[in-house]
Amino acid sequence: MSAAHDAIEVIIAKREGHELTDSQIDWVIDAYTHGVVRDEQMSALAMAILLNGMNLREISRWTAAMIASGERMDFSGLSRPTSDKHSTGGVGDKITLPLAPLVAACGVAVPQLSGRGLGHTGGTLDKLEAIPGWRAALSNEEMFAQLEDVGAVICAAGTGLAPADKKLYALRDVTGTVEAIPLIASSIMSKKIAEGTGSLVLDVKVGTGAFMKDLDRATELARTMVGLGKDAGVHTVALLTDMSTPLGLTAGNALEVRESVEVLAGGGPADVVELTVALAREMLAGAGREDVDPADVLASGGAMDAWNAMIAAQGGDPHAALPVAKETHVVPAPTTGVLTRLDAMAVGLAAWRLGAGRAALGDDVQAGAGVEWHARPGDEITAGAPLLTLHTDEPERFERALASLEGGYDIAPSGTAYESTPLIHDRIS
Ligand code: URA
Numbered sequence: 001m002s003a004a005h006d007a008i009e010v011i012i013a014k015r016e017g018h019e020l021t022d023s024q025i026d027w028v029i030d031a032y033t034h035g036v037v038r039d040e041q042m043s044a045l046a047m048a049i050l051l052n053g054m055n056l057r058e059i060s061r062w063t064a065a066m067i068a069s070g071e072r073m074d075f076s077g078l079s080r081p082t083s084d085k086h087s088t089g090g091v092g093d094k095i096t097l098p099l100a101p102l103v104a105a106c107g108v109a110v111p112q113l114s115g116r117g118l119g120h121t122g123g124t125l126d127k128l129e130a131i132p133g134w135r136a137a138l139s140n141e142e143m144f145a146q147l148e149d150v151g152a153v154i155c156a157a158g159t160g161l162a163p164a165d166k167k168l169y170a171l172r173d174v175t176g177t178v179e180a181i182p183l184i185a186s187s188i189m190s191k192k193i194a195e196g197t198g199s200l201v202l203d204v205k206v207g208t209g210a211f212m213k214d215l216d217r218a219t220e221l222a223r224t225m226v227g228l229g230k231d232a233g234v235h236t237v238a239l240l241t242d243m244s245t246p247l248g249l250t251a252g253n254a255l256e257v258r259e260s261v262e263v264l265a266g267g268g269p270a271d272v273v274e275l276t277v278a279l280a281r282e283m284l285a286g287a288g289r290e291d292v293d294p295a296d297v298l299a300s301g302g303a304m305d306a307w308n309a310m311i312a313a314q315g316g317d318p319h320a321a322l323p324v325a326k327e328t329h330v331v332p333a334p335t336t337g338v339l340t341r342l343d344a345m346a347v348g349l350a351a352w353r354l355g356a357g358r359a360a361l362g363d364d365v366q367a368g369a370g371v372e373w374h375a376r377p378g379d380e381i382t383a384g385a386p387l388l389t390l391h392t393d394e395p396e397r398f399e400r401a402l403a404s405l406e407g408g409y410d411i412a413p414s415g416t417a418y419e420s421t422p423l424i425h426d427r428i429s
Helices: 007-015 022-033 039-052 056-068 096-105 124-128 140-149 163-173 181-195 215-231 253-264 270-286 294-300 302-313 344-356 395-405
Strands: 083-087 110-114 152-156 199-206 235-242 250-252 327-332 337-342 370-373 386-392 409-412 424-428
Touching: 007 022, 007 039, 022 039, 022 056, 022 163, 039 163, 039 181, 056 163, 056 181, 056 215, 083 096, 083 110, 083 181, 083 270, 096 110, 096 124, 096 152, 096 253, 096 270, 096 294, 096 302, 110 124, 110 140, 110 181, 124 152, 124 253, 140 152, 140 302, 152 302, 163 181, 181 215, 199 215, 199 270, 215 235, 215 424, 235 270, 250 253, 250 344, 253 270, 253 302, 253 370, 270 294, 294 302, 327 395, 337 344, 344 370, 344 386, 344 395, 386 395
Parallel strands: 083 199, 110 152, 199 235
Antiparallel strands: 235 424, 250 370, 327 386, 337 409, 370 386
16 A cells, blocks of 8 residues: 555544545545554544535545445346345334345345444344344355345345445444444445445435434435435435334334234234335336336235245244243333324333343344334323333343333323324435
8 A cells, every 4th residue: 555645634634624635535444444544543534524524526435445445246147136225223123124025026136234233223133133043144155146046135244345334333433423424424335335236225214213313414314325326326216214203013123023024914013014115116116127016015925925035045934933021011101192202212222221232242132122112103092001011031121221211202182183294204316
């Protein structure tokens, strides 16, 4: 590597609000990946970027440099087109589980490299690991073969994909620099572009339970990511979707697998079905298959067959009983009335504190832990009837979980008109 630049020069340039040159960006990402730029220097640069921003040229170059730090997968040899979905993370967001087999059953391959949960948002791999025998690690050859046979893979990203992002994401997590739009957009898109999908649908969450709490910032993030995808030749669209209320009726690993299987069987909560079908339509359109209606395929049982095949191909038993927590605690509705608010962040924190999530990378999660809610905003509830059920193997966790739910819901007098928030706020293409 040529010493074309040095870390202090690049940090000062951004600190003073200048644009970084292509050459400075290429050098700093390469030097950081190889340990020449040290963590404390990259932290200072990340903070300068958070405070002073980057323009689209800089973000695009930063993303390209992170892709170039590792391998790039190529699925162009598959017999069917590929499409993937990425969610920026939410509470009860189990959509990938029914969505990947549904899109596969419609004739489009889904190469989904997923992550684990950190903090209050769940991780897809943690959810699937609740299924006895299922394994997240696949070689590139196994992934390719499964995509050809079954049409859908959900697995862990190998260490070779965008290694610069792996280091930088871990650093941002502990330096208060996660929330910078240029850094979030380049982090997500470098992994998705390196993954080699032909088309991509972004589910950008907005609301209390999301990274982006307001629609303006979520829109800016979505536009930036859509632009990066298009520049890289990936057909990319984004849906801005609500995360002020948690999705479905459960948050927690095995609980969410159970709910996903209900959706695949033709039932399940209406919002989970609506979002799954809307995202499937976008994924199919991106892959040139608007002719197939995913709602029909869901109703026909085709998606359930693809789910069973996908789980079995990764060693899981799709018919095995799912783990259940050793202890439950029911929270009754305090009054009769209409539930007008159930806060996604409060529910996400409670599920996390019950053991569904981890406090530090590498911690174990409990398969059975989590929260079930027995009503959604707009539903009439009766005093004393179960409102929430908390699940955990360790009853000492109930107290802190209950504390995070305090103030997390509102009940208005019976008959109060309830105006629902739309599930899909906007579409950006
Ligand atoms: N998810 C990512 O992969 N990166 C971010 O920066 C934020 C969410």
